[in-house]
Amino acid sequence: xxxxxxxxxxxxxxxxxxxxxxxGRPFRLVEKDILEGETRTPEFLAINPNGRIPVxxxxxxxxxxxxxxxxxxxxxxxxxxPDDGFTRAEMLQWMFFEQYSHEPYIAVAxxxxxxxxxxxxxxxxxxxxxxxxxxxxHLASRRFFVGERYTxxxxxxxxxxxxxxxxxxxxxxYPNIRAWLSRVAAEPGHVPIMARR
Amino acid sequence: xxxxxxxxxxxxxxxxxxxxxxxGRPFRLVEKDILEGETRTPEFLAINPNGRIPVxxxxxxxxxxxxxxxxxxxxxxxxxxPDDGFTRAEMLQWMFFEQYSHEPYIAVAxxxxxxxxxxxxxxxxxxxxxxxxxxxxHLASRRFFVGERYTxxxxxxxxxxxxxxxxxxxxxxYPNIRAWLSRVAAEPGHVPIMARR
Numbered sequence: 001x002x003x004x005x006x007x008x009x010x011x012x013x014x015x016x017x018x019x020x021x022x023x024g025r026p027f028r029l030v031e032k033d034i035l036e037g038e039t040r041t042p043e044f045l046a047i048n049p050n051g052r053i054p055v056x057x058x059x060x061x062x063x064x065x066x067x068x069x070x071x072x073x074x075x076x077x078x079x080x081x082p083d084d085g086f087t088r089a090e091m092l093q094w095m096f097f098e099q100y101s102h103e104p105y106i107a108v109a110x111x112x113x114x115x116x117x118x119x120x121x122x123x124x125x126x127x128x129x130x131x132x133x134x135x136x137x138h139l140a141s142r143r144f145f146v147g148e149r150y151t152x153x154x155x156x157x158x159x160x161x162x163x164x165x166x167x168x169x170x171x172x173x174y175p176n177i178r179a180w181l182s183r184v185a186a187e188p189g190h191v192p193i194m195a196r197r
Numbered sequence: 198x199x200x201x202x203x204x205x206x207x208x209x210x211x212x213x214x215x216x217x218x219x220x221g222r223p224f225r226l227v228e229k230d231i232l233e234g235e236t237r238t239p240e241f242l243a244i245n246p247n248g249r250i251p252v253x254x255x256x257x258x259x260x261x262x263x264x265x266x267x268x269x270x271x272x273x274x275x276x277x278x279p280d281d282g283f284t285r286a287e288m289l290q291w292m293f294f295e296q297y298s299h300e301p302y303i304a305v306a307x308x309x310x311x312x313x314x315x316x317x318x319x320x321x322x323x324x325x326x327x328x329x330x331x332x333x334x335h336l337a338s339r340r341f342f343v344g345e346r347y348t349x350x351x352x353x354x355x356x357x358x359x360x361x362x363x364x365x366x367x368x369x370x371y372p373n374i375r376a377w378l379s380r381v382a383a384e385p386g387h388v389p390i391m392a393r394r
Contacts, residue, residue: 049331050298064286066293073286089261089270092289096263100296101247134246 002027003057005047007034009115011107011159012067013054014193018155019074022189029196035115067159068095071152080152090146091153098156102131107160109167120168128167132174135161139176143183150187158184163193199224200254202244204231206312208304208356209264210251211390215352216271219386226393232312264356265292268349277349287343288350295353299328304357306364317365325364329371332358336373340380347384355381360390 004027006013020027032038032053039051048055048065056070057063064070075081105128112118145153162181164171171178201224203210217224229235229250236248245252245262253267254260261267272278302325309315332354342350359378361368368375
């Protein structure tokens with residue numbers, strides 16, 4: 001059986017849990033509490049030298065880190081990852097956008113506000129809204145991010161967007177994003193972020 | 198012919214120029230000066246709504262942003278991107294690592310120090326060294342990052358690591374990284390960062 005090292009409040013971990021649920025693949029969940037430093041112990045650094053969850057461990061012991069890489073691996077050969085080369089590259093474009101231009105602001109603001117109770121500086125909030133602006137414009141003429149179907153690009157962007165309010169982001173001015181969030185939540189096999197399976 | 202919107206000092210752009218050179222694919226270079234705000238004009242935002250280079254434009258007008266996505270698209274079907282699913286996921290793991298845990302510190306420190314003449318805070322430097330530590334340990338028993346061959350994972354990590362000194366990073370304590378930098382620079386078709394083709 002697959003093993004997932006994860007922390008339930010993590011959107012990066014949730015991406016993998018959501019896809020595993022929608023693929024109907026059972027997995028063993030090993031929880032590591034980030035707030036307790038459990039991803040920085042020598043034991044965990046032997047699992048992922050970069051000290052981050054999620055980490056997927058295969059039956060044969062091979063391991064993968066980075067949510068985007070794990071999604072790509074698990075979705076290969078399924079409808080969540082279309083075959084066409086350009087379509088795949090477009091999906092990766094949005095997945096890299098999420099990790100570079102979205103997560104460092106929207107996820108980090110949520111972590112500081114909701115989990116650490118620390119204030120978030122205005123620049124971080126502005127950059128987060130810039131990412132939301134890009135998404136809102138893209139969704140003006142589309143139901144999903146790539147190829148007019150639900151893919152791992154949507155899963156990657158949904159994870160922290162649907163809890164952006166926990167970081168102080170107001171989605172009132174983003175009707176296209178809100179409609180897309182509802183479409184994603186209505187997909188078969190959808191599970192909420194704190195669900196263990 | 199392919200068109201690449203790019204800024205020569207950019208390591209993200211360099212990744213694409215290096216691969217195009219090694220693939221022997223000609224391209225038209227359209228330079229956009231980040232320091233002059235040329236990636237934030239309405240004209241450029243119509244090309245990439247996220248306002249960043251590099252952007253690859255195909256002969257038929259379709260466009261791709263995000264260096265990692267562009268590398269993946271161009272390398273597909275070539276020796277720079279092995280076919281095996283797990284190997285591909287491992288490469289993506291390192292490419293996401295680069296964009297999330299490496300570039301925001303090592304590339305940003307270089308941009309501030311070398312191009313803006315601004316000081317870089319200690320935390321950014323520390324995070325950059327943490328990324329270098331992860332790379333150094335991984336290379337202790339390997340010639341290249343994934344599958345013992347030169348791939349786009351090496352290209353992605355080489356781009357900003359080989360100019361890390363411009364951000365104030367000292368690689369003296371990183372012999373494995375230095376040996377790997379030399380191996381990458383010795384690959385056929387290698388071009389320096391400021392080369393136009």
